[in-house]
Amino acid sequence: xxxxxxxxxxxxxxxxxxxxxxxxxxxxxxxxxxxxxxxxxxxxxxxxxxxxxxxxxxxxxxxxxxxxxxxxxxxxxxxxxxxxxxxxxxxxxxxxxxxxxxxxxxxxxxxxxxxxxxxxxxxxxxxxxxxxxxxxxxxxxxxxxxxxxxxxxxxxxxxxxxxxxxxxxxxxxxxxxxxxxxxxxxxxxxxxxxxxxxxxxxxxxxxxxxxxxxxxxxxxxxxxxxxxxxxxxxxxxxxxxxxxxxxxxxxxxxxxxxxxxxxxxxxxxxxxxxxxxxxxxxxxxxxxxxxxxxxxxxxxxxxxxxxxxxxxxxxxxxxxxxxxxxxxxxxxxxxxxxxxxxxxxxxxxxxxxxxxxxxxxxxxxxxxxxxxxxxxxxxxxxxxxxxxxxxxxxxxxxxxxxxxxxxxxxxxxxxxxxxxxxxxxxxxxxxxxxxxxxxxxxxxxxxxxxxxxxxxxxxxxxxxxxxxxxxxx
Amino acid sequence: xxxxxxxxxxxxxxxxxxxxxxxxxxxxxxxxxxxxxxxxxxxxxxxxxxxxxxxxxxxxxxxxxxxxxxxxxxxxxxxxxxxxxxxxxxxxxxxxxxxxxxxxxxxxxxxxxxxxxxxxxxxxxxxxxxxxxxxxxxxxxxxxxxxxxxxxxxxxxxxxxxxxxxxxxxxxxxxxxxxxxxxxxxxxxxxxxxxxxxxxxxxxxxxxxxxxxxxxxxxxxxxxxxxxxxxxxxxxxxxxxxxxxxxxxxxxxxxxxxxxxxxxxxxxxxxxxxxxxxxxxxxxxxxxxxxxxxxxxxxxxxxxxxxxxxxxxxxxxxxxxxxxxxxxxxxxxxxxxxxxxxxxxxxxxxxxxxxxxxxxxxxxxxxxxxxxxxxxxxxxxxxxxxxxxxxxxxxxxxxxxxxxxxxx
Numbered sequence: 001x002x003x004x005x006x007x008x009x010x011x012x013x014x015x016x017x018x019x020x021x022x023x024x025x026x027x028x029x030x031x032x033x034x035x036x037x038x039x040x041x042x043x044x045x046x047x048x049x050x051x052x053x054x055x056x057x058x059x060x061x062x063x064x065x066x067x068x069x070x071x072x073x074x075x076x077x078x079x080x081x082x083x084x085x086x087x088x089x090x091x092x093x094x095x096x097x098x099x100x101x102x103x104x105x106x107x108x109x110x111x112x113x114x115x116x117x118x119x120x121x122x123x124x125x126x127x128x129x130x131x132x133x134x135x136x137x138x139x140x141x142x143x144x145x146x147x148x149x150x151x152x153x154x155x156x157x158x159x160x161x162x163x164x165x166x167x168x169x170x171x172x173x174x175x176x177x178x179x180x181x182x183x184x185x186x187x188x189x190x191x192x193x194x195x196x197x198x199x200x201x202x203x204x205x206x207x208x209x210x211x212x213x214x215x216x217x218x219x220x221x222x223x224x225x226x227x228x229x230x231x232x233x234x235x236x237x238x239x240x241x242x243x244x245x246x247x248x249x250x251x252x253x254x255x256x257x258x259x260x261x262x263x264x265x266x267x268x269x270x271x272x273x274x275x276x277x278x279x280x281x282x283x284x285x286x287x288x289x290x291x292x293x294x295x296x297x298x299x300x301x302x303x304x305x306x307x308x309x310x311x312x313x314x315x316x317x318x319x320x321x322x323x324x325x326x327x328x329x330x331x332x333x334x335x336x337x338x339x340x341x342x343x344x345x346x347x348x349x350x351x352x353x354x355x356x357x358x359x360x361x362x363x364x365x366x367x368x369x370x371x372x373x374x375x376x377x378x379x380x381x382x383x384x385x386x387x388x389x390x391x392x393x394x395x396x397x398x399x400x401x402x403x404x405x406x407x408x409x410x411x412x413x414x415x416x417x418x419x420x421x422x423x424x425x426x427x428x429x430x431x432x433x434x435x436x437x438x439x440x441x442x443x444x445x446x447x448x449x450x451x452x453x454x455x456x457x458x459x460x461x462x463x464x465x466x467x468x469x470x471x472x473x
Numbered sequence: 474x475x476x477x478x479x480x481x482x483x484x485x486x487x488x489x490x491x492x493x494x495x496x497x498x499x500x501x502x503x504x505x506x507x508x509x510x511x512x513x514x515x516x517x518x519x520x521x522x523x524x525x526x527x528x529x530x531x532x533x534x535x536x537x538x539x540x541x542x543x544x545x546x547x548x549x550x551x552x553x554x555x556x557x558x559x560x561x562x563x564x565x566x567x568x569x570x571x572x573x574x575x576x577x578x579x580x581x582x583x584x585x586x587x588x589x590x591x592x593x594x595x596x597x598x599x600x601x602x603x604x605x606x607x608x609x610x611x612x613x614x615x616x617x618x619x620x621x622x623x624x625x626x627x628x629x630x631x632x633x634x635x636x637x638x639x640x641x642x643x644x645x646x647x648x649x650x651x652x653x654x655x656x657x658x659x660x661x662x663x664x665x666x667x668x669x670x671x672x673x674x675x676x677x678x679x680x681x682x683x684x685x686x687x688x689x690x691x692x693x694x695x696x697x698x699x700x701x702x703x704x705x706x707x708x709x710x711x712x713x714x715x716x717x718x719x720x721x722x723x724x725x726x727x728x729x730x731x732x733x734x735x736x737x738x739x740x741x742x743x744x745x746x747x748x749x750x751x752x753x754x755x756x757x758x759x760x761x762x763x764x765x766x767x768x769x770x771x772x773x774x775x776x777x778x779x780x781x782x783x784x785x786x787x788x789x790x791x792x793x794x795x796x797x798x799x800x801x802x803x804x805x806x807x808x809x810x811x812x813x814x815x816x817x818x819x820x821x822x823x824x825x826x827x828x829x830x831x832x833x834x835x836x837x838x839x840x841x842x843x844x845x846x847x848x849x850x851x852x853x854x855x856x857x858x859x860x861x862x863x864x865x866x867x868x869x870x871x872x873x874x875x876x877x878x879x880x881x
Contacts, residue, residue, distance in 0.1 A: 246591075250713065250716055250717075293679060295598065295599075296596065296597045296598040296599075296675070296676075296677075297596040297597065298596050299594075299596050299674065299675075301596070302594050302596060320588070320592050320709065321591055321592045321594060322591060322592070323591040324591045324594065324596070325599065401553075401555065401566045402555070402564075402566070402571065404570055404571045407566070407568070407570050407571065408570060411568035411569070412568070414566055414567050414568040414569065414570060414571075415551060415567075415568045416509060416553045416555075416566055419509050419553060420713075422553075422555060422566075440601070441601070442601075454586075454592075454713075455586045455589065455605070455607070456589035456590070456591060456592075456605065457589070457604070457605060457607075457608045458586045458587055458589060458605040458606075458607035458608055459510075459586065459607055461604070461605070461607070461608030461611070461612075462608050462611035462612040462615060462616050462618075463611070463616075465608075465612065465616075465618075466616050469622075
């Protein structure tokens, strides 16, 4: 089990040895690929520029586990989202990643949107999703009593779920590392010297040189820039910013389903959805930018969200906002993923993974390993992955602070440190001692939710910071 | 574990401890105070300044704990009330295990918190270095953090008195206070550079805060370089337990809607202190804690729970009024102006009948509550309509209350 954050990169097991495969980018996609590779007796490295897994687009999305009902039929994305959704749902049950199958309602607010619903139902059919059904205005009102006035009807899409976007890449990375993958964090790749036949690629990183026979680009927003390092110029990633508002847990009773907008000529619109943590999410905006670091929110974006949210669920605006965030989707101008294998280069680019990447991640892992095998990587026999059980952050599942037996065994689970989110000292201690420990307070928040609640640290911030600093010293 | 007590008080801050001391001394039976923090005393524990009677905050907190314990109350720390298992039964998590505690009377004294940056919808990036006063004061006063671990150059946001305390705490920790950004055009006196009528419109910085964009009173914006920002004031009652217990809130205060004896509409459930409306000084909260005792004792003795009473409606330049319902004469009424006004006119009416009218002397300020005489509360018609309390500035247009409301 190796996770490194500093110092020179470890050399191969023997003199001159190189990694068999290196995955660059430890977002949800890169982690899933590394986990899939860990099934084989290969030497695998997962290399990440930032200090944590899932630190880029993966940490800031709408946290929905899609069915893929509205994908472009016949596209690679449609297939991988469909497969990935099923795989992730099963994996979540196995590992304890919180998932709530709340179902979705595509709500029509005007005649045009109402007329579009049958087309969306037909599209869902073509995507292999046969469970949709039309919902009339009266039934819609009983399903969602707090909807704003004017909703004309809806298309119900059962099986759409909400998932924990933070635990998912962490579970993959944990399982990969425990199964033998080396995870190198804080390790930006600055240059690539592609190897010739029989010689490994050389990755010049800020922490030294890493040699690898096969290379996978899972760099998300920077997939185009990494492609350029190996001399490929197949597409350009345009960051599309999505700003989101997280409302207080006391608002959770206002919404029962994922309330999706009906896509139309005027853009995609925003959704209102429960989160597995028991909050309510409103967003995202959609703004095409050229700055891949512009993850800030804007006054205009937040005002627009509030205006739209107020029409969908008027009572939501009376509730407190817990947090505001923005994420960037990797748009490439194509309505599909940009996955390309370059067998001659022993190189696979997994690019253009848009907002569906979380859902598709496990299928993307399988697909990518298949491409590597096609490119000549000998996988050898499969072996079982090390088992993982993730700590539960979901409000619909037992949390340690309510677990009498657990507290009896270990009183640290009865010691609530972060009161808004009911995070105990035991959970913070466990996170700090975990396979992939947090490097920052934000990383600790994504593992435990500490400081992530309505007070944002007013009550617990100092105590949590001290525990973090003691635990990482 | 299932247990029963006579009075269960949630929150060992000034209000909860004062209630506990008075009730235990009056022979209310088993009086238990639950405190989720490791130490009892509430916010004064980390307010190392005067303004608590003759004490500094920590001294005041210690004295309040001692008084409650001496009177015979049980003060339990590290015990968090996490929800309700019945109308007067609380679920509690503590290192010793889970408990369900049923009481004959429950007093909620859970206090208030500041709205953090997100709740204020301040846009920008999400860097490290963003604090609230609570986190800052605890870091400095309870954990001894200094400049190296907090920051070098800070901006304080807010125009309530707590902004002054935050600035002082920063200086004591060795942090330079670059400026206080106070959104009010006038307001409390603050030391150091104060940008009045200014607002923070964006946070800038990756990883660590590198500055805040400020829009000045003249509408122009500029970047203030800093690595730390403290958002102060803008209080909201810590009302989670009240709401999950089905206690109706007042639309203006966002605290439980109480009558003059601090009874909520839920029989057996009382609410006192800063849970009622956000921050008043500790001595005000403690006085409410003492005042609730009479009604709690009456409840224990079997007195009937009064009906909803007559609602109190703050209007004009008033942000809120407390109590929120009148079920009889009120010994005290607190009013909070939304604006700074010179010699405003205060009127109290019910069904167009004037109960009280007076021009207040001098200046009223939005950071200080008013305590008008309450003789008129005896004249309220219990069968009548809402009691409208209205504050109007001289010649000035009345300012509407901020549109924060929650229907219940």
